[in-house]
Amino acid sequence: MAGLDLHDIHKHFGSVIAAQNVNLHIPHGRFVCFLGPSGCGKTTLLRLIAGLERPTRGRIFLEDKDITDQPAHQRNFGMVFQSLALFPHLTVGENIAYSLKVRKKTAADCRFRVNELLDLVRMPGYAERQISQLSGGQRQRVAIARALAIEPRLFLLDEPLSALDAKLREDMQLELRMLQQRLGVTTILVTHDQREAMTMSDLIVVMGTDNQVHQMGTPLEIYRHPADTFVADFIGTSNLLRGVYRGGRQVAVSGKTLNVDVIPAGIVSGSEVTISVRPEDILVQAGAQAGENTLQGTVTFVRDVGSSIEIYLDCSGIQIISQSTPQGRPAVRQGDAAAAVLSPAACVVLTT
Amino acid sequence: MIGDKPKGLRAHLPILYPAVMLLVFFVIPFGIMLMVSFFQREPGGFYTTDFSIDNYANLFTELFGRVLAFSIFISAFCALICVAVGFPFTYFITRMPRKAQVVWLVILVSVLSLSAVIVAFAWSIMLSQTAGVSNFFVWLGLMDKPVSWSPGFWALTCGMCYIAFPYTVLVLYPPLSRLDPHLPEAAQTLGASPVTTFFTVVVGSLRSAIVATLIMVFAFTLGTYLIPQILGRPQHWTLSVLITDEAIYRSNLPFAAAMSVFFMVVSLALVGLTMLAGKGRGPAQR
Numbered sequence: 001m002a003g004l005d006l007h008d009i010h011k012h013f014g015s016v017i018a019a020q021n022v023n024l025h026i027p028h029g030r031f032v033c034f035l036g037p038s039g040c041g042k043t044t045l046l047r048l049i050a051g052l053e054r055p056t057r058g059r060i061f062l063e064d065k066d067i068t069d070q071p072a073h074q075r076n077f078g079m080v081f082q083s084l085a086l087f088p089h090l091t092v093g094e095n096i097a098y099s100l101k102v103r104k105k106t107a108a109d110c111r112f113r114v115n116e117l118l119d120l121v122r123m124p125g126y127a128e129r130q131i132s133q134l135s136g137g138q139r140q141r142v143a144i145a146r147a148l149a150i151e152p153r154l155f156l157l158d159e160p161l162s163a164l165d166a167k168l169r170e171d172m173q174l175e176l177r178m179l180q181q182r183l184g185v186t187t188i189l190v191t192h193d194q195r196e197a198m199t200m201s202d203l204i205v206v207m208g209t210d211n212q213v214h215q216m217g218t219p220l221e222i223y224r225h226p227a228d229t230f231v232a233d234f235i236g237t238s239n240l241l242r243g244v245y246r247g248g249r250q251v252a253v254s255g256k257t258l259n260v261d262v263i264p265a266g267i268v269s270g271s272e273v274t275i276s277v278r279p280e281d282i283l284v285q286a287g288a289q290a291g292e293n294t295l296q297g298t299v300t301f302v303r304d305v306g307s308s309i310e311i312y313l314d315c316s317g318i319q320i321i322s323q324s325t326p327q328g329r330p331a332v333r334q335g336d337a338a339a340a341v342l343s344p345a346a347c348v349v350l351t352t
Numbered sequence: 353m354i355g356d357k358p359k360g361l362r363a364h365l366p367i368l369y370p371a372v373m374l375l376v377f378f379v380i381p382f383g384i385m386l387m388v389s390f391f392q393r394e395p396g397g398f399y400t401t402d403f404s405i406d407n408y409a410n411l412f413t414e415l416f417g418r419v420l421a422f423s424i425f426i427s428a429f430c431a432l433i434c435v436a437v438g439f440p441f442t443y444f445i446t447r448m449p450r451k452a453q454v455v456w457l458v459i460l461v462s463v464l465s466l467s468a469v470i471v472a473f474a475w476s477i478m479l480s481q482t483a484g485v486s487n488f489f490v491w492l493g494l495m496d497k498p499v500s501w502s503p504g505f506w507a508l509t510c511g512m513c514y515i516a517f518p519y520t521v522l523v524l525y526p527p528l529s530r531l532d533p534h535l536p537e538a539a540q541t542l543g544a545s546p547v548t549t550f551f552t553v554v555v556g557s558l559r560s561a562i563v564a565t566l567i568m569v570f571a572f573t574l575g576t577y578l579i580p581q582i583l584g585r586p587q588h589w590t591l592s593v594l595i596t597d598e599a600i601y602r603s604n605l606p607f608a609a610a611m612s613v614f615f616m617v618v619s620l621a622l623v624g625l626t627m628l629a630g631k632g633r634g635p636a637q638r
Contacts, residue, residue: 050541051540051541052537052540052541071540072537072540072541073540073541073542073543073544073545073546073549074543075541076543077541078541078542079538079541081534081537081538082534083532083534085532085534085535085537085538087535087538087539087553087556087557088557089556089557089559090556098539098542098544098552099542099543099544102542102543102544102548102552103543146542147541147542149542150542150543156541
């Protein structure tokens with residue numbers, strides 16, 4: 001299979017486990033995000049791929065070739081570091097040309113490529129500038145241009161946008177995504193920002209605090225069909241209802257039976273499950289309602305931020321959050337009796 | 353208050369302190385030396401107040417020129433050796449875990465507690481024919497018979513570098529430990545081998561620190577007085593030896609003062625030139 005394969009990767013630092021049981025296939029030409037909370041081992045995984053660390057166990061393959069023991073400087077990857085790691089003693093042009101100089105390219109070739117790359121990151125004419133004269137966003141672009149100078153086989157980014165302010169970060173996200181689509185280079189970005197991951201990637205790899213990969217899929221797959229409670233909770237907000245599987249398509253949640261559309265394979269009647277429902281999939285109706293998949297409760301809080309309205313319900317001890325658009329605003333206020341309707345299609349049953 | 357000029361004596365007190373220290377311990381002694389360098393020597397006595405440039409005119413002898421050139425050469429040579437050996441040494445220390453770094457630095461600092469006399473005699477024994485390392489080489493079969501390496505040029509170089517080396521490491525340690533560890537890693541992902549990385553990125557980005565250390569070691573070893581006499585032959589005696597000789601054994605203080613002033617001016621000029629050369633490249637040094 002063309003692309004990057006991680007085979008049973010484990011990485012320990014002394015007694016600390018940084019990554020375990022990682023098996024991944026990253027298809028050629030895709031934009032992949034490693035997403036997870038801090039300390040989940042996503043940066044370690046990226047450094048293993050870059051060759052800056054050796055795995056304690058497992059192999060790494062690129063285009064079916066084992067690269068596990070290849071040192072970093074022979075891999076022809078481009079990497080952008082969180083600190084950017086621009087060389088302070090070199091000019092912008094010399095920074096970008098560094099990888100070309102190391103490969104003994106002629107001065108004319110270097111100059112041509114530097115100008116080409118500066119055009120690509122929309123900083124023409126900056127070759128003679130010193131790094132200290134650049135703004136944060138410009139340094140970002142130079143670091144990206146430097147990593148792309150040799151047309152890398154893999155483009156690796158370690159939270160490069162985290163130091164930028166919110167507005168600039170969103171601009172850079174779009175720009176980086178469009179750049180990657182134009183160049184078609186296989187890209188891996190490490191981030192803890194799920195919005196960033198959803199914006200940019202073809203595929204998201206969700207890692208947990210247990211240093212394992214929990215799920216890999218397209219952004220929408222991961223949002224709509226989280227593999228477990230960790231993913232459901234980490235990606236966006238989710239209502240997690242603990243219950244017991246009753247057989248058929250029914251799950252009992254605190255004395256109430258909910259119908260669901262999809263039941264995970266291999267589940268036995270009587271086992272404990274969690275139902276995950278996204279807030280925007282919950283319909284709130286005013287007053288006392290009875291019916292299928294309806295939980296009766298009281299409104300505890302209404303958060304109206306204009307573009308969306310969140311309603312917090314207390315349904316006999318279960319906290320439920322619903323989100324609706326201004327058009328679909330239910331006519332309820334704090335303290336009112338209301339009902340939450342959970343459609344069977346929106347209820348995702350999780351076993352772990 | 354911000355932007356207001358400090359008023360009164362109280363506001364100037366913090367600046368006054370270093371100013372007084374400089375005046376008492378540096379400006380006044382140097383002034384006395386400068387004054388004495390223009391006085392006349394009184395044979396059999398001390399000196400008489402005068403203003404003559406005879407002392408300076410008498411400097412231009414072959415002996416003085418040769419000793420001055422050698423003093424500057426041996427200090428520069430030792431500075432180069434110390435930085436060439438000390439820079440990689442310090443770099444590897446800064447890459448160690450914190451605990452190991454402390455152990456290495458403590459060992460280095462403990463070397464500083466040895467006086468120059470002990471160091472010089474230790475080296476002279478170690479390089480001697482009777483008990484020196486050449487006996488060890490003979491035992492290993494590397495040499496035919498033990499030889500004496502002390503006194504001599506290389507014995508002097510060893511002794512001076514040994515004294516200056518801990519200072520070199522201590523001066524290089526802060527800038528090297530502040531070096532972003534991602535810089536060498538970035539160079540490696542860009543295709544530079546570890547050796548290329550070391551020279552283009554680690555040495556390159558610390559150019560100003562290296563120049564500053566060269567100057568520090570140079571100035572530090574210029575004043576060596578004891579080591580050349582123990583580990584060097586008479587032709588290896590530095591200007592400090594000559595000055596001491598003149599001042600104490602010939603009690604020609606005015607001439608010794610003139611030599612000192614001239615020596616200082618020449619070394620200051622050299623330090624200035626080195627700093628200019630170090631600034632050669634771009635504002636990255638700021």
